[in-house]
Amino acid sequence: MPKALTLLVCVLVVLISLPLTVGADDTGIRIVDIYSDLDSCDVTITSTTTTTDLVLRLELLYKGNILDTQEIGIGSTKPNTDIMKVVLWNTDETKDGQYSVSASILKDTEEIASTKYDFVYGSRTIPRVKVDDLSVNSQGFSIMVTPQEAVIFDLDYMLLDGDEVVYSGTEKKIGLHTTPQEISKDWNILLTNNKEYMGRVKIRLTTPFSAALAFTEPFVARDDVIITDTYEDEIGASATIEGRSQVPYEGFVRFRVSRSTGETEGEIIDEQEARSPVLLVADDETVEAIWTQRLEEGTYKLVIEVVGNDGDVLDRKERIIEAEAKPVNTNVNTSTEATNNQTPWISVPSTLVLLAAVYLGMKKKQ
Missing domain, CATH: 2.60.40.10 (Immunoglobulins)
Structure with missing residues (x-):
């Protein structure tokens, strides 16, 4: 079972500060969304220009100490097109408290945009929904969600090839009252046999405060x-x-x-x-x-x-x-017997035609 599922009872990610991008006015590059917990982080970037050779640098911090650093290359951006990147954190830290993610976009080692995201981990927060199980495979994903109280949430799902999101979608305004509900979706793109992918599912709640839960599960694509x-x-x-x-x-x-x-x-x-x-x-x-x-x-x-x-x-x-035994064909004998019962050389219609011809011939001679 993934670590995120094991720790779900005491984990809730709460949005503390909205992403605020620095330097976007000069370059047209902006970080428009960021989410993180202790397992993974996803960042959405947009641009008003075509830019190449960018690097996304992410740092996970706890009380000012850097727990992990990840860098992802971004080949190019297209105008007014979002790019989402996902990383898995490499840390065993599980202390209660506030964590931070520092996100920066670099161009030739120069920082052209940055933002900070804070989240809380620990038993001080009580989740309004609980994920009992998550299954991800070559067909799609299935997730079982149990409400702790009546709730409405959005469900984001994505298919990852490394740090790149190759397929994604959102189910909006899913309502749960008292009973668990299974939510399933198929991947609608072709997968490569024997290649490793990751499925990522994120539950987002907006009231009475913004909060999210995310789960990432790897799988190897195979024909079935x-x-x-x-x-x-x-x-x-x-x-x-x-x-x-x-x-x-x-x-x-x-x-x-x-x-x-x-x-x-x-x-x-x-x-x-x-x-x-x-x-x-x-x-x-x-x-x-x-x-x-x-x-x-x-x-x-x-x-x-x-x-x-x-x-x-x-x-x-x-x-x-x-x-069963092959049936004996009796059609030949029946056909032969029927033939023997017919007039040897002439049928009734033929006889009538012949008599009419003889009669006409005799009348002409008279």
Whole structure:
């Protein structure tokens, strides 16, 4: 469990002073928002000009002592575009009291903007909401929030690639009265297989005073699908698979038929592999396989495996096929018998036409 969750009972971050940027009038660079606790810090920067080669310097302080220093490179800024950066603090300090964050933006070692942010850590503050659990994975995040009293809050969520925010969103005016509520959202961008990301969720309350709680959880993005339905008979089999990850699934489905010998797998009769279309979260597709030969009468064991991008088995289901004997075709005999019962060389309509022709011929001769 993340440290932020373990210490939640006694942690509440309270905004003491609003960010006040120095030097923004000269450069067009401003720090417009900053939030921090003892685990992490996020800073939002805006600019009225295009500027390159900036450095964001952050210091975490307690009673004037520097606990940690982080520096982040900012390649460039675009006019009227916000940039958010996130750092994880490297400190074991957990003393009650007031902490400070000093944020500075440097250009060629010269400070062009700065601000200070204070927050309180400790048991002297009582949170109005409690986070019971947070789950972050390749699909998205789920958070369980329990109110300590009736409350309305905003929920910010973001996906981090290192210190860069690659996806973010906000759910506004979430109301809780007495019962816990689960809040879930999917990442709506493509993720890279086997790459490490971080999910960050922040709860913001504005009344009767401004306060926030933030949680950051790392995860490794991996492709993921499940089997939701199957069909099988003597001719072939199919499997419906559903995507559960924002990593594009590009694997295949393996169908293996063997003689049924109870719990063990007997002689393999047939094995087929069918490639799946690319799947993401909530996408589904039915993949089919046809046996090389129709299965003879008997009982067979079918194993269906979904194989992932890295060759690992993501899901597996076992089924039984009770193959019936191939039906005997009796259509040939019936057809032959019907043919024998017909007039050997002429039908009734043909006879009428012939008689009419003879009659007309005789009338012309008269």
